[in-house]
Amino acid sequence: MKTLFIINPAAGNGNAMKKWRTFNKTLDFPFEAKITEYAGHAIRIVKSLQQSEDSYLVIGFGGDGTQREITIGAAGAKNLVVGSVAAGSGNDFGRGFQSFKDGPAISDFLKSPKSSIEDLGEFSNGEMHQFVSSSGIGFDAEICEVVNRSRLKKYLNRIGAGKLVYLMYVVLTLIRFQKFDLTLHLDGEEKEFRDVWFATIHNQPYFGGGMKISPHSKTDDGLLELTVVHGISRLKLLLVFGTVFSGAHTRFKEVAQFSAKEILAATPHHSVHRHVDGDAIAKTDLAETVTYAVSASKWQVIQQ
Numbered sequence: 256m257k258t259l260f261i262i263n264p265a266a267g268n269g270n271a272m273k274k275w276r277t278f279n280k281t282l283d284f285p286f287e288a289k290i291t292e293y294a295g296h297a298i299r300i301v302k303s304l305q306q307s308e309d310s311y312l313v314i315g316f317g318g319d320g321t322q323r324e325i326t327i328g329a330a331g332a333k334n335l336v337v338g339s340v341a342a343g344s345g346n347d348f349g350r351g352f353q354s355f356k357d358g359p360a361i362s363d364f365l366k367s368p369k370s371s372i373e374d375l376g377e378f379s380n381g382e383m384h385q386f387v388s389s390s391g392i393g394f395d396a397e398i399c400e401v402v403n404r405s406r407l408k409k410y411l412n413r414i415g416a417g418k419l420v421y422l423m424y425v426v427l428t429l430i431r432f433q434k435f436d437l438t439l440h441l442d443g444e445e446k447e448f449r450d451v452w453f454a455t456i457h458n459q460p461y462f463g464g465g466m467k468i469s470p471h472s473k474t475d476d477g478l479l480e481l482t483v484v485h486g487i488s489r490l491k492l493l494l495v496f497g498t499v500f501s502g503a504h505t506r507f508k509e510v511a512q513f514s515a516k517e518i519l520a521a522t523p524h525h526s527v528h529r530h531v532d533g534d535a536i537a538k539t540d541l542a543e544t545v546t547y548a549v550s551a552s553k554w555q556v557i558q559q
């Protein structure tokens with residue numbers, strides 16, 4: 256089995272490259288390495304390996320956006336197994352799926368490679384998008400969007416204070432966020448929610464950099480889970496966030512959770528920010544209904 260590392264220099268607030276330069280000195284096996292040059296590049300790199308006669312262990316060296324791209328590129332391929340080394344900001348991929356903690360762990364894996372077959376989330380709004388950990392709309396997606404656009408972020412990253420800007424925008428967004436109405440169809444059953452802060456669809460339990468928000472999610476059960484946080488004051492929302500790490504958030508009546516094979520979601524009165532695996536994408540369109548489901552293309556992740 257060949258090994259390819261894919262390094263995203265933009266991950267971890269621009270620190271992934273520095274981490275890679277130290278990390279690659281610890282590797283005692285042959286490997287190839289490619290540095291991504293633009294968003295979406297990792298999908299192209301990994302897709303091109305699908306034609307290879309060799310089998311590959313493809314290891315992402317970045318965060319959740321990088322792992323999403325690698326997984327999409329590897330979906331459906333029998334000769335590709337996905338691994339990861341956390342070098343991003345949130346790194347939820349490595350919490351929900353197995354990942355490598357260091358070079359010797361990769362070395363051990365290569366001596367007797369094992370993998371498992373996993374689900375991939377998919378949503379369609381005319382265009383098809385895929386996600387590996389979660390995709391959602393609302394408060395958290397708006398934070399992703401404003402942080403990405405921020406000029407202050409670039410400046411603070413340079414002086415090593417990138418996390419500060421995130422915290423600042425959480426508070427700002429909390430003050431100015433406009434709650435929205437949400438209409439859902441869960442395997443055909445209709446549900447309406449008012450005053451929604453966010454709704455997130457999960458393939459795995461972790462979200463937002465270590466919050467175990469969807470404790471019942473399993474990565475290979477052919478189902479997606481949905482969390483809707485609604486009808487809650489700003490102050491109580493902060494309290495709920497404080498309980499996510501222990502799992503106690505599921506006891507609040509304002510936190511609704513469901514499992515379904517197919518989820519249809521519409522925001523008929525508001526255009527709302529969206530994310531896939533923590534990366535902001537275009538806002539919802541008032542006229543559209545988005546369909547979420549598990550993709551038919553499965554993928555393989557390492558087992559240690």
Ligand SMILES: Nc1ncnc2c1ncn2[C@@H]1O[C@H](COP(=O)(O)OP(=O)(O)OP(=O)(O)O)[C@@H](O)[C@H]1O
Pocket residue numbers: 263264265266267268291292293294295296317318319320321322324342343344345346347532533534
């Ligand atoms: N050379 C590049 N320049 C700019 N963006 C890139 C480049 N290569 C990849 N990207 C994009 O950078 C985005 C962010 O990377 P990633 O999500 O891996 O890191 P992160 O945001 O620090 O981590 P996390 O998502 O775990 O918080 C990815 O979605 C990817 O498309």
